[in-house]
Structures are given as C-alpha cells and as structure tokens.
Amino acid sequence: MDLNVNLDKKPVLSENVEKWLMGFIFVGLVILVGGLFLTPERIWSNILLNGIFLTALGFCGIMFVAIHYVANSGWDVVIRRVPEAMFKILPFGFAFMIAIAIGVGYLYEWSHPEVMQNDLLLKGKIAWLNPTAFSIRMVLYFVFWIIVGKKIISHSLKQDKTGDVRHSVLNQRWSAFFLYIGGIFFVGSSFDWIMSLEPHWFSTIFGMYNFSGMFTSGLAVMIILLVYLRKRGIFGKFLKDDHLFELGRYLFAFTTFWGYIWFCQHMLIWYANIPEETVYYIKRNIGVYTSLMVLNVCLNWVFPFVILLFKKTKRDGKFLVIASLFVIAGRWTDLYLMIFPSKYKTPVFGVIEIGMFLGAIALFLLIFFKAFSKSAPIPKKDPFLEESKALHT
Amino acid sequence: MKKYFIATFDNEFDLKEATVEYRENKLKIMDAFTPYAVHGLDEAMGLKPSRLTKLCFLFGFTGFILALVGQYWISAVNWPINIGGKPWNSLPAFLPVIFEVTVLFAGLGTVFSLLVISRLRPGKVPKQFSTRVTDDHFLMVLSDKKGVLNEKLAESISIKHNALKWKLEGESE
Numbered sequence: 001m002d003l004n005v006n007l008d009k010k011p012v013l014s015e016n017v018e019k020w021l022m023g024f025i026f027v028g029l030v031i032l033v034g035g036l037f038l039t040p041e042r043i044w045s046n047i048l049l050n051g052i053f054l055t056a057l058g059f060c061g062i063m064f065v066a067i068h069y070v071a072n073s074g075w076d077v078v079i080r081r082v083p084e085a086m087f088k089i090l091p092f093g094f095a096f097m098i099a100i101a102i103g104v105g106y107l108y109e110w111s112h113p114e115v116m117q118n119d120l121l122l123k124g125k126i127a128w129l130n131p132t133a134f135s136i137r138m139v140l141y142f143v144f145w146i147i148v149g150k151k152i153i154s155h156s157l158k159q160d161k162t163g164d165v166r167h168s169v170l171n172q173r174w175s176a177f178f179l180y181i182g183g184i185f186f187v188g189s190s191f192d193w194i195m196s197l198e199p200h201w202f203s204t205i206f207g208m209y210n211f212s213g214m215f216t217s218g219l220a221v222m223i224i225l226l227v228y229l230r231k232r233g234i235f236g237k238f239l240k241d242d243h244l245f246e247l248g249r250y251l252f253a254f255t256t257f258w259g260y261i262w263f264c265q266h267m268l269i270w271y272a273n274i275p276e277e278t279v280y281y282i283k284r285n286i287g288v289y290t291s292l293m294v295l296n297v298c299l300n301w302v303f304p305f306v307i308l309l310f311k312k313t314k315r316d317g318k319f320l321v322i323a324s325l326f327v328i329a330g331r332w333t334d335l336y337l338m339i340f341p342s343k344y345k346t347p348v349f350g351v352i353e354i355g356m357f358l359g360a361i362a363l364f365l366l367i368f369f370k371a372f373s374k375s376a377p378i379p380k381k382d383p384f385l386e387e388s389k390a391l392h393t
Numbered sequence: 394m395k396k397y398f399i400a401t402f403d404n405e406f407d408l409k410e411a412t413v414e415y416r417e418n419k420l421k422i423m424d425a426f427t428p429y430a431v432h433g434l435d436e437a438m439g440l441k442p443s444r445l446t447k448l449c450f451l452f453g454f455t456g457f458i459l460a461l462v463g464q465y466w467i468s469a470v471n472w473p474i475n476i477g478g479k480p481w482n483s484l485p486a487f488l489p490v491i492f493e494v495t496v497l498f499a500g501l502g503t504v505f506s507l508l509v510i511s512r513l514r515p516g517k518v519p520k521q522f523s524t525r526v527t528d529d530h531f532l533m534v535l536s537d538k539k540g541v542l543n544e545k546l547a548e549s550i551s552i553k554h555n556a557l558k559w560k561l562e563g564e565s566e
Contacts, residue, residue, distance in 0.1 A: 267485045273477065311442070392432035 028359015050360035051096025060218025061086030062149040066175035074387030088371035163381035212258040217331035220324035227317040248314030259301035299330030411554035426532040456498025
C-alpha cells in the first residue's frame with residue numbers, strides 16, 4: 001500500500017466552499033442578532049437547540065474515541081482522526097451554552113426566585129435549580145470534557161511523531177476516566193439544560209434518551225464526513241467498505257436503541273398515567289405536535305431501520321448518507337420536540353429555525369475541516385494500524 | 394468410491410492463496426477446516442452469502458404478526474377486560490410482547506434451521522480428516538461428487554503454496 005502519498009495529502013476546503021460556509025454562519029448570526037430584538041424567546045430556544053446539537057457532536061467525537069480505546073479495539077484506527085476533529089466543536093458548544101446561562105431568564109421558569117418561592121413543588125428544588133448552581137455545573141461539565149478530551153487527543157497526536165506505545169496505554173486510562181465521569185456529566189447536562197425547561201416534570205431515563213440521540217446524530221455526521229472525505233481520496237486505500245460497514249452497523253443498532261429508549265419513556269408514562277408525568281406528553285400530543293411526534297419516530301428509527309436492514313446498504317456510501325441525513329433531521333426534530341412545546345402551544349417554524357440550524361452546521365463544518373487538515377488524516381504510528389487496515393467483515 | 398484430496402497447511406495465508414488457485418483451476422472444493430474463523434476465506438472459496446438472514450427475517454416477521462394479531466384478538470375481540478381504563482386495543486402495551494415474540498421466533502427459528510440445513514443432530518459423528526485442525530493445522534479438502542479429481546494438478550498447487558503434506562483418501566459408500 002502506498003503509505004507516503006496518501007498520508008501527506010491534506011484536505012483543504014476550497015476557498016469557494018469556505019466562503020459559502022462563512023456566508024451561512026453570517027446569515028445565522030444576522031438572524032440571531034436581529035431576532036433577539038423581535039422575538040427573544042424564540043431565538044433563545046433556537047440557541048439552546050443548536051448549542052445542544054453542537055455540544056452533542058463534539059461530545060460524541062471524543063466519546064467515540066474513548067470507547068474504542070477502552071475496548072482495546074483496532075478497527076477504528078483508520079477513521080479515528082474524524083471523531084478527533086469533531087471534538088474541536090465542543091468549545092463552540094460551550095460558547096452557545098454560556099450564552100444560555102446568561103439568558104437564563106428567557107428560557108427557564110426556575111430562574112425567577114418569586115416563582116420558585118410560591119410553588120410548593122418547586123420550592124424543594126431550589127437547591128439544584130438556581131442560576132448560580134446551573135452555571136457552575138455547566139462550566140464543570142465543559143471544563144472536564146474539554147480538558148480530558150484534549151489530553152486524549154494530544155497523546156494520539158504525539159504518537160504520530162514518536163510511535164510510542166505508551167501513549168496508547170495512557171490513553172486507555174484517560175479514556176476510562178473520561179467515560180465514567182464524562183458520561184455522568186452528560187446525563188446531568190441533559191437534566192439541566194432540557195428537562196428543567198419544565199421544572200415540574202421529571203423522567204429518570206431522560207439522560208439515556210439524550211445519550212442515544214447524541215450518539216446517533218454523531219454517528220450520522222461521522223458517516224457523511226467519511227463518505228465525503230473518501231470521495232475526495234483523502235484516505236486512499238486505507239478506508240474500505242468494511243469500515244463503513246462497521247459504522248453502518250453502529251448506526252443501525254443505535255437508531256434502534258433510540259427507538260427503544262423513546263418507546264420506554266413514552267410507554268411507561270402512558271401506562272402509569274400519573275398526572276405529574278403525563279403533562280409532558282399531553283403538551284406534545286396536541287394539534288400539529290402530534291404529527292411531529294410521528295415524524296420524529298419515522299426519521300429517527302423507521303426510515304434508517306428500513307434502509308440499513310440489508311448488508312449491502314450498510315456497506316454502500318450512498319445509502320448510508322441517505323440514512324444519516326434522515327437521522328440528522330430526526331435529531332433536530334427530536335430536540336425541537338423537547339424544547340419548543342414547553343414554550344409554544346402551536347409549533348413555530350420558519351426562517352429563524354432553518355437559518356440558525358444551517359448556520360450551526362456551517363460552523364461545525366468549518367471548524368471540522370480546519371481541525372482535520374492540521375494533522376495527518378490517519379494515525380500513522382498507532383500500534384493497531386495494521387489491524388485496522390486488515391479489517392474484514 | 395468417493396475420493397478426497399486433503400492438503401495441510403500451517404498458516405491461513407498459504408491456505409487462502411492456495412484456495413484461490415484451486416478454484417481457478419476448476420478443482421471442486423469440499424470444505425476448509427481451520428482452528429479459528431479465517432477472514433476472507435469465504436470469498437476465496439467463492440461461498441455465497443448465507444441464506445439464513447432471510448430465514449431469520451421470515452421467522453421474525455411471523456412472530457411479529459402472530460403476537461400482534463394474537464394480542465389484539467385476545468384483548469379486544471375474544472375476552473375484553475378493562476385494565477386501568479385503557480382502550481381494549483392498546484397498541485403501546487402490546488409492543489413489548491410483540492418485540493419479545495419477534496426475537497424469540499427469529500432466534501430459535503434461525504438456530505433450528507441452521508441445525509436442519511447443516512444436518513446436525515444429537516449423536517451425529519462428524520467426519521474428521523485430522524484432529525489437528527483444532528490446534529495448528531489448516532486443511533483444504535477437495536472432492537468431486539463423481540469421484541473425479543485431477544490429483545496431479547491439486548498436488549502441484551499444494552506444493553507451490555508450501556503445503557506441509559497432502560494425501561488421497563478414499564471412502565466406500
């Protein structure tokens with residue numbers, strides 16, 4: 001195999017594409033700033049949605065790397081630089097969420113002390129749900145994810161130069177540490193940022209539910225980027241159909257996992273029929289929201305499931321990209337249904353939602369390609385590289 | 394009289410290369426015996442993808458339909474009982490059972506069809522060409538239904554790919 005030729009080739013976005021991405025980001029920013037004066041609540045909801053979307057992509061990147069270090073897996077080495085570059089969006093997710101911490105009054109009922117004092121049920125939650133604690137926890141989550149994530153990635157990059165096996169061993173330890181604490185923090189973050197939009201309501205599976213959404217959307221983005229980079233010839237012969245097959249199976253499994261968790265939460269609340277729990281679904285089963293709920297399940301589970309049921313489609317870039325696009329649209333719908341019904345009796349959708357989401361995606365792509373072209377496209381001295389190249393499924 | 398040509402190799406790479414060449418020379422491959430699953434050997438042998446997956450789907454689908462129709466018929470048609478004020482036809486409550494029955498049918502159905510297809514039954518004595526395939530030997534067994542075999546050709550290919558040994562074995566039917 002031609003090692004040198006492929007490894008020195010670097011993906012640089014053409015200036016034209018970069019300009020387009022900048023344009024989308026600019027449009028998103030204009031909508032954001034303009035909207036803040038016209039419909040602040042709607043803009044804040046959108047900032048929250050896109051902030052969580054970007055944070056989840058970054059978190060999924062580093063979590064994907066960490067899981068494969070801990071599991072001692074070899075097949076993922078060839079594609080590892082993609083999730084590593086995805087991680088670079090996490091600080092931008094932090095920026096979005098810092099903004100949320102500042103604009104906490106627009107979104108969260110619990111940020112008003114007088115509301116909390118006069119509500120018997122909310123009174124007991126004051127210790128957890130108050131703006132100071134909210135900000136401290138948010139900073140804690142992000143600082144942990146970013147510092148430990150950077151540590152793992154820096155070891156991986158150092159190994160490119162030295163080829164020292166010690167870096168892999170150390171990374172296994174760091175990864176285990178990250179998965180334990182970072183996973184708990186992820187559950188905490190979804191309780192904090194999304195579930196507390198409706199402070200009376202609670203669901204213990206909510207963290208898991210968000211985890212599945214985070215993982216499916218991260219995998220979908222990873223697959224699309226890999227198919228694109230392969231088409232550009234970045235990986236040469238290193239990236240085979242077999243690697244896509246592994247990712248396709250991941251996506252297939254975790255969209256089904258999402259469906260399973262979604263149904264768990266829905267069915268238990270529907271069956272138990274306890275008023276303090278059903279409020280959540282009553283809000284989401286009125287009018288247009290009902291059809292959005294059906295659309296959500298179709299986009300996140302039914303369509304990807306049917307598309308990826310066959311071995312051939314899981315190995316084929318085209319089908320994988322179609323399924324991934326459904327999943328990304330599904331992730332947006334999923335987050336929309338978590339966030340917006342708490343504020344709006346009927347769904348709002350328009351230029352603001354589309355523009356800001358496209359802006360967020362453009363920001364992600366820009367950051368991703370900048371980060372990806374800084375290092376060699378594959379970890380060329382990883383001890384597992386040979387195993388990854390020889391992957392056969 | 395059925396004849397077998399048995400070539401023994403000591404690693405998977407020689408075995409795979411030899412397999413490709415046997416096949417290119419139109420020698421009929423009966424089966425390969427290896428200590429562990431060798432990746433890529435199925436392609437080298439020209440095996441078709443397993444048909445079990447389709448059977449698995451059919452069994453699963455049968456289970457799905459059976460559980461769906463069964464529960465509907467029981468709780469909405471034949472013996473309606475009011476449980477917690479829920480409607481008689483409560484699809485969300487049926488889904489877990491549908492899921493389980495689908496998995497049960499698909500799993501057991503696939504395992505038993507595998508046993509039937511490969512003619513495995515309790516107490517069956519397998520034909521063993523060498524006991525060392527459970528340790529460090531890789532066997533390639535060639536045979537033809539009619540007992541026609543180009544031994545010379547098979548031998549020369551085996552030598553070319555560093556076979557440890559090769560032999561002819563007959564079996565009276």
